[in-house]
Amino acid sequence: MKINLGVEICGVKFKNPIIAASGTYGFGREYNEFYPISILGGISTKGTTLKPRLGNPTPRIAETPSGILNAVGLQNPGVEHFIEYDLPFLKESGTNIIANVAGSTLADYEEIAERLNGLVDMIELNISCPNVKEGGVAFGIKPESVQNVTEKVKARLTKTPLMVKLSPNVASISDNAKAAENGGADCISLINTLTGMAIDLERRKPILANVTGGMSGPAVKPIALRMVWEACKAVKIPVIGLGGISNYRDVLEFMLVGASAVQVGTANFSNPLVIPEILEGLENYMIKNGIDDIRDIVGKINI
Amino acid sequence: MKETKVIIEKNSEVADSIYEATLLLDEPAQDIWAGKFLNVSVGDGSHILKRPFGISDYDAKGEKVKFCYQVRGEGTEKLSKLKCGTELMATLPLGNGFLLDKNWKKIAILAGGMGVCPFGGMGKSYPDKHFVAYLGFRNKKAECLTKRISRFADLRIVYDDEPLENAKNAVELFLNEYESENFDAILCCGPKPMFRALKNAIENRKIDIPCFVSLEERMGCGVGACLVCVCKQAKAEGNVRVCKDGPVFPISEVEL
Missing domain, CATH: 2.10.240.10 (Dihydroorotate dehydrogenase, electron transfer subunit)
Structure with a gap:
């Protein structure tokens, strides 16, 4: 039986629906030591800003039941370093490159979008990072603001499709999904992390130096799944699902509620080989269940 | 660096809340040397992060590694309860480890508490070097941690609860002997205050030999x-x- 894992999202062909999630995978070099990253459908790169950022003080991570909190704070080498040093490596790897970009001001977002226009396969707009004081999630909470930043960035992207990454820390995920669509997003991805906190009881202090952080991992999966389902009902553009995906079954669940593709993030920390294992699991599942095209699963939930 | 299944061969308490574990690697690792670490699961799905521990010993074939850990939180607590034969996943070896110049002959090791553990394999990685270890522990209970290092290094030990007349800690112990010993390099692993004390001493005493911290x-x-x-x-x-x-x-x- 010949199996198709390929999907097409706003004109970009992916060899399979598995994308490495931003912030968990660097620019691909480290995991390329475990397996060739060419097997990925795509890679969403570490959130990149115009200028280099040092990020937050440590500790930047805390483990919580079936999850983690992180407060890295967008440490990155800046867009010029990305273009010069990381982009050639990623191009060579042969996977789709989704550049995740962030900024402190609207002008930052516009400028970085213009700089990367035509250089990558897709831009993922990060308006949902909970770990930086300025920008980030500030643009991603109110629907009007989501629409506004999406419009401004879209206007600069004459060659590259735009994916808008939504925050779950909002009043209505459907409203924000629609706002991104109305702003001209070619597709959306969700969920970014949920804001959380962890305490060291003995020292009576927060574990994270940043006090709060973004929660991810299997613990958030039911929330993510519900939000992806709601977003899929709210918009006509493709939806990329993420949040706690750690095996092939999770992937299929997100696709059943309507996701065209998924991102795998925190699971890479637990198991560096999780992505190749997911791909193998998907193929085996499809063979066993007589499904020859992964696209036939999308949105096929029975309610 | 690879991801491999491991089997717990031994996992026992060697001192108050301090454990030593031996892991059998399903796939042997070729590039282990002292100062590298492993990342190991704790055998419970709700703790999704692996725990990083310095490799305290290894065998020549790369089929076995040892590490020591102190029970500090839920993860190490879970780990400490695991029985021999339990299967875990590990990523190893990780990090750069101690890379010693071939011309260095005499090396000072400074370690505080659990910081002694990553030095355990030094004698195997660098059998022809002369090591002198200056060790500081909270009390005599931690003495078991010196078993491995005592096989290849000369030991000088100080305990927090029994300070010596001329040294309250490992850094002071080292400084007392530094001028007469002719070391080629210093390696240090311990708590942050220990690193800071050593850094200050290096600056104040104008110590100009290479010094590394883990x-x-x-x-x-x-x-x-x-x-x-x-x-x-x-x-x-x-x-x-x-x-x-x-x-x-x-x-x-x-x-x-």
Whole structure:
């Protein structure tokens, strides 16, 4: 039986629906030591800003039941370093490159979008990072603001499709999904992390130096799944699902509620080989269940 | 560096809340040497992060590794309850480890508490070097941690609860002997205050031999991708990754 894992999202062909999630995978070099990253459908790169950022003080991570909190704070080498040093490596790897970009001001977002226009396969707009004081999630909470930043960035992207990454820390995920669509997003991805906190009881202090952080991992999966389902009902553009995906079954669940593709993030920390294992699991599942095209699963939930 | 199934061969308490574990690797690892670490699951799905531990010993074939750990939180608590024969997943070996120049003959090791553990394999990695170890422990209960290092190094030990007349800690112990010993390099692993004391002493006493510290930090991926376990560089803008660029750094190059 010949199996198709390929999907097409706003004109970009992916060899399979598995994308490495931003912030968990660097620019691909480290995991390329475990397996060739060419097997990925795509890679969403570490959130990149115009200028280099040092990020937050440590500790930047805390483990919580079936999850983690992180407060890295967008440490990155800046867009010029990305273009010069990381982009050639990623191009060579042969996977789709989704550049995740962030900024402190609207002008930052516009400028970085213009700089990367035509250089990558897709831009993922990060308006949902909970770990930086300025920008980030500030643009991603109110629907009007989501629409506004999406419009401004879209206007600069004459060659590259735009994916808008939504925050779950909002009043209505459907409203924000629609706002991104109305702003001209070619597709959306969700969920970014949920804001959380962890305490060291003995020292009576927060574990994270940043006090709060973004929660991810299997613990958030039911929330993510519900939000992806709601977003899929709210918009006509493709939806990329993420949040706690750690095996092939999770992937299929997100696709059943309507996701065209998924991102795998925190699971890479637990198991560096999780992505190749997911791909193998998907193929085996499809063979066993007589499904020859992964696209036939999308949105096929029975309610 | 690889991901492999491991089987617990031994996992026993060697002192109050301190354990030593031996793991059998399903796939042998060829590139282990002293100062590298492993990232190991704790056998419970709700603890999704592997725990990083310095490799305290290994066999020549790369089929077996040992590490020591102190029960500090839920993860190490779970680990301490695991029985022999339990299967876990591990990523190893990780980090740069101690890289010693072939011309160095005499090396000073400074370690505080659990910081002695990553030095356990030094005698195997560098059998022809002369090591003198200056060790500080809270009390005599931790003495069992010196078993491995005593096989290849001359030991000088000080206990917090029994300070010596001329030395309250390992750094002072070292400084008392430094001028007469002719060391080629210094290696240090312990708590942050120990690093700072050593850094000050190096500056004040104008000690000009190479000095390296092995850092500890809360980690995410353990392989350099997530940028969680960073340390500020002392001489340049930017951070280094403890897991991938380290954990061993020249003491002058990191902010402590």
